[in-house]
Amino acid sequence: MMSERSLIRVTPAQATQDGAGVRLLRALGYRQGARMDPFLMLDAFSSDDPDDYIAGFPPHPHRGFETVTYIVDGHMRHRDHLGNEGDLRAGGVQWMTAGRGIIHEEMPQQENGLLRGFQIWLNLPAADKMQPAHYRDIPAGEIRVAGLPEGGFIKLIAGTIPWATCPLEGPGKGHAATQPIIADIRVMAGQSVDIPIPATHQVLLYVFEGQLQAADQVVAAAHTAWYGPEGETLHIAATPSEGVRVLLLAGKPLNEPIAQYGPFVMNTAEELEQALNDYRQGTLA
Template sequence: MTSAPPAVHRPRALEHLIAGRPTRDGAGVQLTRLLTPALHQRLDPFLMLDHFGAESADGYIAGFPDHPHRGFETVTYMIEGRMRHRDSAGHQGLLDNGAVQWMTAGRGVIHSEMPEQEDGRMEGFQLWLNLPARQKMMPAWYRDFPAASLPRWHDEAGVTVTVIAGASHGVPGAVQRAHTEPLYLVVQMAPGTVFEQPLPSSHNAFLCVYRGAIHVEAEMGGDEVPAGPLALLANTPDSDGVRLRNAGTTEARLLLIAGRPLGEPIVSYGPFVMNTEAEIVQAMQDYRSGRLA
């Protein structure tokens, strides 16, 4: 699908770059944690963003065995590799190249994410999206989106956008959430191309380049964003979107993510994210007693 870019007249500037923290999670999977609890309020409703990636099985083969969640949603985008999901609600699915898994933990779910490959590269992102207080105890929900089923648009210049959530250039995403209005785009930009995306000025927004580099254009110049760090976009009251340019000689690939803040208290402990400490204690008790899921 092709579409003329919507006009962005007052693009957001880059606020600053945030270097990720290399770590291991699950049973030893190598990853870079880009969004940490220190950013919970600034990037409300987003709670975490991990970029996992390893060239050999030593970095991912142990996977993520059974573990619980309560109070939020997880969105996993697989760039390359194969990973099997199973959970306590009876869902299972296979994530492979370009696929997306969207899981609402709600009141509680126990799941595993285990590699179905023993060699080759595995790479992807997992985002945690908060739920409003009134929905934190909703039933768990899960859906897989194979790469071929995800909505996309492209222009003649060489920009292709996969619309995981929200909408872009008139194309609605695979998932819509009224309470947080998330926008989740995977953007591929050929050299010399420009991409514009309208955004409400009230939404928090960031991007992460994982191939090449892009230029975040602003009214007063702009800034280069290399592959790797999380790029926090400024909350300017009169801004109307974001304008990106690939001024390099190779293709750029990035995630552009934005959402409406909930403005609620955030209390987190490991895999549980609630609004009060008492609710966290209850989640731990429910898990230990087998009542979580």
């Protein structure tokens, strides 16, 4: 019988604003100690009030990491200074490698209705931080989905999960240093699923619908469940009365120093100062 990862702590997401006033919940990255290497930040946004999101995220820079934006409900447009444009609709993913630098904007394309999704910041190893920027839009139809009992599912955004007789492969498969696994998982009331997690990886679950049953503890929505390093599988269970939907993040730690100033994430203070100077002088990318 395979051993399970143990829940070690639960933390509430912190309400904040970003961009031009978009209201969101920050589950990772609200302080330096609230990261899980290699993940730097996890933001969850969800509102049917356009005043909470309509101003969007006007042009802003990044260097040294990747952003993964997953839209659950709604419609958002991406544009950047390299000429890339993306139309991010419900169920789709935007994968952007900032590398040495990119200036982009993400603007809601709806005036009312529910806008719900996530943005994940995934660190790059020192050797890859200054690579050319890269952008990819992955529409919902290209994302692999496996069914679970009674209407549950596993939607694999990145990585590989050995499932049944063949793997599900996401667009992030080629990230050799961090080997990220990102998945949207819904488990119906009274059901559970066991996800194999490599021994090399750290792992957490962000609960965004329903309640997670973790051993004798119930984890409510808008909370992050952190798991220990021992064990071969992650047991995801709903309570008997209510289903649960979670975002799974797992990755191999880089174990490198982090120097961060807002949207710039480097390894040393000198590299960070260079990023700031490059941005001020218009030579970021």
